[in-house]
Amino acid sequence: MAYGNSGREYGQSGWSPQVAALAARCEPQVNELARRLARGAFEQLGGYAELPGDVKDVEIAATARHALRLFLRGATEGSQREAMEYFQERAAQRAEEHMPLHLLLRTYTLGARELWEALREASGPGEHEALAELAGELFSAVDRVVGAVAQSYLDEQAALVAEQREQRRSRARALLEGRPVAGGSAPAGPVLVLCLRFGDAAVTEGSSRSPVAVRRLVRRVQAALDRVFGAEVLAVLDGDGGHAVVPDATELPGHAWELVCEAAGAGVRLAAAGASGADDVPRAARLTSEVVRISAARGARPAVHRLDDVLLEYHLSRPSEGSARIAALLAPLASRPELVETLRTHLEQRQDRRATARVLSLHPNSVDNRLARAQELSGLDLADPRDVALALAALLLSEAGPGVTG
Incomplete structure (x- = not known):
């Protein structure tokens, strides 16, 4: 007074x-x-x-x-x-x-x-x-x-609030990178690691990204994660997504994806993996990132993605001496993104031309024409199981970028 x-x-x-x-x-x-x-x-x-x-x-x-x-x-x-x-x-x-x-x-x-x-x-x-x-x-x-x-x-x-938020982010970064956590507050028990990827329109205002929209998005998603797990979740998020670390958690609650979608809008991809402790968090983070990336590369719709859903694709996308050669199979299609998207969707739809046409809003004949052109340029035969596997591997390795393919 x-x-x-x-x-x-x-x-x-x-x-x-x-x-x-x-x-x-x-x-x-x-x-x-x-x-x-x-x-x-x-x-x-x-x-x-x-x-x-x-x-x-x-x-x-x-x-x-x-x-x-x-x-x-x-x-x-x-x-x-x-x-x-x-x-x-x-x-x-x-x-x-x-x-x-x-x-x-x-x-x-x-x-x-x-x-x-x-x-x-x-x-x-x-x-x-x-x-x-x-x-x-x-x-x-x-x-x-x-x-x-x-x-x-x-x-x-x-x-x-800003100081507390930064402390949470710093703890999350340290765990994700395998560094000591400040204050010795690393979780001793099981940890659930999440990878999130937001849809392209989540933080877009007009034709460009808005920093204010990004901050609001991150706050909304953080609040949603805290609500899902009933505790303050350690997270490192930006306008594209990021990772979250949940100590003393082993499973992703069934309503998690819906609540995150409410906060971030449609198009959210989410994967979760358990870690045995703080030292195991980086491995789990890499795994969830790969599951989300592979799910997007194969054309799967945004959802909760699990390793079991992409076991074959995960195996095919592992780097090896032949990775660069496999990825190069689709190099002739680089200037024709519509052909790549049609091929990806066709493989995701189990090579059902009518299902592919529905997803892409095309006539089945248009799908046939695009696939024929893709086969002509790449030299792959989509009637040959071996070439189908090569096409799938090439899509996955191309999405991975030069760091994986050599």
């Missing part, structure tokens, strides 16, 4: 003698008023009783005492500035202690009401104008200070 003179001038000289005299008569009551506030009036506020005793008896009482005395003495411009910094500092402390903002602000308004009652009771006949002037000063002071305190509280709260 920082209340300072807010008239045209500062200090006692800014008040009329009648106003100064009325304020001076109330000043001896400051200690008693502060005690009544801290141990009486504030007890009416829901949640105040649960605050630690030292916060109520020392911090809040001292703040009330200082605020009341500051107002009644008629603060100078310099002392007002110092007082504002003092009360903003106290607000930051309350934020750090997780005191609810509504409770903090109500201590100021309630304190102002108690001070007004004291001033009214102390006023005598002929002091109505002085009392009205003090009321105006009090309203102005409360308006100014409540705004400053609220801003300081929110700034500190935002800083604390």
Whole structure:
């Protein structure tokens, strides 16, 4: 409750003698008023009783005492500035202690009401104008200070949230990269590792990505993951997706994908793998990344992807001395992305031309023409099981990029 003179001038000289005299008569009551506030009036506020005793008896009482005395003495411009910094500092402390903002602000308004009652009771006949002037000063002071305190509280709260978020990201990065976790807080038991890939339109506004949209997307997905597992999930996410690490978890809840889709929109791909402990997290992270990549490369629809669903493709996409040669089989199709997409969809649909046509919104004859051209350019025969396997491997290895294919 920082209340300072807010008239045209500062200090006692800014008040009329009648106003100064009325304020001076109330000043001896400051200690008693502060005690009544801290141990009486504030007890009416829901949640105040649960605050630690030292916060109520020392911090809040001292703040009330200082605020009341500051107002009644008629603060100078310099002392007002110092007082504002003092009360903003106290607000930051309350934020750090997780005191609810509504409770903090109500201590100021309630304190102002108690001070007004004291001033009214102390006023005598002929002091109505002085009392009205003090009321105006009090309203102005409360308006100014409540705004400053609220801003300081929110700034500190935002800083604390950002710090906690970065600590979570740092822990997740360390685990995913196999580095020691700061503070020695690495999980000792089983860990569930997730890989997420968002749809292309998840963070697009107009024709370009919006940084604001990316931040909102990440916050929504983080909140969804926390909700899925009922705890703060360690995650490293950006506009494309990322990884999450969930200590003491072994299975992906059935509603996980739906909740993440609600947060990120359609097109979310999700894979999960268990790790035996912190040291095993990097392996699980690589596995989930591969499962998601291979599922996308083979043309599977966005969903929860599992290793069992792509066992053959996973095996075919492992790098070897022949990987670059296999990937090169589709090099003649590089300038014809529609042929590559048709081939991928055709293999995903178990070489059912009508199903391929439905997925691509084409006539079956158009599918036949595209496949014929793809075979002509690549030299592969899609009626030959061996060439079908080579085509599938070439698609997977081409998606993997030069780091895998040599």
